[in-house]
Amino acid sequence: MARHQKHEDGAPSRFFPTSRRRILLGVMLLAAFLAIALVLWRSGTLDTLLTGDTLEQAVIRLGPLGPILVIGLMTLAIVMSPIPSAPIALAAGAAYGHAWGTLYVAIGSGTGALIAFCIARLLGYDALRAWSGVRPPPNLLYRFIDSQNALMAAVFATRLMPFVSFDVISYAAGLSPLKAWRFAVATLLGVLPASFLLAHFGDELASDDLRRAGLTVLALGTITLLPLAWKVTPVHVRAALRRWLHLG
Numbered sequence: 001m002a003r004h005q006k007h008e009d010g011a012p013s014r015f016f017p018t019s020r021r022r023i024l025l026g027v028m029l030l031a032a033f034l035a036i037a038l039v040l041w042r043s044g045t046l047d048t049l050l051t052g053d054t055l056e057q058a059v060i061r062l063g064p065l066g067p068i069l070v071i072g073l074m075t076l077a078i079v080m081s082p083i084p085s086a087p088i089a090l091a092a093g094a095a096y097g098h099a100w101g102t103l104y105v106a107i108g109s110g111t112g113a114l115i116a117f118c119i120a121r122l123l124g125y126d127a128l129r130a131w132s133g134v135r136p137p138p139n140l141l142y143r144f145i146d147s148q149n150a151l152m153a154a155v156f157a158t159r160l161m162p163f164v165s166f167d168v169i170s171y172a173a174g175l176s177p178l179k180a181w182r183f184a185v186a187t188l189l190g191v192l193p194a195s196f197l198l199a200h201f202g203d204e205l206a207s208d209d210l211r212r213a214g215l216t217v218l219a220l221g222t223i224t225l226l227p228l229a230w231k232v233t234p235v236h237v238r239a240a241l242r243r244w245l246h247l248g
Helices: 017-042 045-049 053-079 086-132 148-159 166-174 180-206 210-232 235-245
Strands: none
Touching (some): 053 086, 166 180
16 A cells, blocks of 8 residues: 555645655744744844844944844844844944945845745745645746746846845745755845945944935935836847846
8 A cells, every 4th residue: 555645636645754854844944033033022132132223232242243143133134024134234334334244244134035045945845846746847937937047137136126025035936946056146146235235324324424325325226226227128138138148
């Protein structure tokens, strides 16, 4: 008698052992972040840290461990959507300057995005495989985006748009056929400009140079409009750029 009986439609009645372990890993990972966020929120620590000045003072007091706090909070903010990431980035810039602040913010953002991607891949992608008996066919999403390069470009473009939810894109990408390393590269490249500008803005606010801070806001707005500019670019120009960049 077969170990796993099948329903009339051919789908297995139980999860594959490997899939069950991976789904359990995804649940445990998500539960761990939920528990951390809940503890920080119920204790009032999270609200206190996100006031900006308090967080800046906290990371300075921690000395060499300060960057770990920034990276950890950024990671938590990306995995747990309700937690805002902008105050953390501004505090990092104020405490460490735009160069080191950018590095810490980018590391935290990239780590959080990759964790969210993995949670979605473990919980969603493998769960669908477990119930159907096969991995979701590539053309499930390729009807709309027909290549790994195009998926990668889509992730990169959305990283340049602050009004698009960073964590939602990370979770959605985990449900797509996009390879993890491509997602990581697209996220890192896409998050660097905004990370730099937010950290730089925090640095300028700390120095009370409002004129330069205003220029930073203008630059951030320009980056935000880049994807919109792409949409209004003539079709033949976009096609030529795709061929040049091999985005097929």
